[in-house]
Amino acid sequence: MEILSMKQWSPYIxxxxxxxxxxxxxxxxxxxxxCSTAFSRTSGMIERxxxxxxxxxxxxxxxxxxxxxxxxxxxxxxxxxAFISAKLSGTFQIQLIPEKWFExxxxxxxxxLIISLIGGIAMGFGARWAGGxxxxx
Numbered sequence: 001m002e003i004l005s006m007k008q009w010s011p012y013i014x015x016x017x018x019x020x021x022x023x024x025x026x027x028x029x030x031x032x033x034x035c036s037t038a039f040s041r042t043s044g045m046i047e048r049x050x051x052x053x054x055x056x057x058x059x060x061x062x063x064x065x066x067x068x069x070x071x072x073x074x075x076x077x078x079x080x081x082a083f084i085s086a087k088l089s090g091t092f093q094i095q096l097i098p099e100k101w102f103e104x105x106x107x108x109x110x111x112x113l114i115i116s117l118i119g120g121i122a123m124g125f126g127a128r129w130a131g132g133x134x135x136x137x
Contacts, residue, residue, distance in 0.1 A: 007089045029070065035078070036127035037064055038071035 003009075018033075025033040044066025048055045055061050086092035097107050105111060127133045 004085070004088045005090070007091055032132060033074065034133045035071060035075050036124065036133040038069075038075050039124060040064060040128055041066050041068070041071070 022033045025031060040060075041064055044055050044058075044061045044064070045068070048066055055066055083092070096109060097112060101112060
């Protein structure tokens with residue numbers, strides 16, 4: 001199939017496909033599609049490993065139990081799908097410092113790691129504060 005080897009897909013078609021996928025998740029699981037809850041559940045699983053079952057007493061984890069559920073399958077599917085797409089389109093490469101970052105900030109890996117960590121924490125905090133990531137809304 002030629003579509004699988006394309007380097008870029010139409011954002012309109014992909015947006016429509018995500019919308020249909022969102023409908024299907026509501027039909028089959030009565031839940032919105034999303035990944036952010038999977039990451040917050042994972043933090044609960046890590047906390048349970050470190051502190052034991054005290055995590056079960058927290059109100060947040062009573063609402064979102066620290067378990068791996070279908071949302072984690074979505075996260076794994078995103079990684080697998082992105083890898084397959086990059087391989088089929090011939091664009092797969094491992095790159096620690098993207099060109100745009102290098103042009104703007106240089107090749108400092110530690111600075112990039114710190115900025116990435118801060119950005120990830122901010123996005124995770126925002127997604128939890130909003131009650132989930134944008135794909136579920």
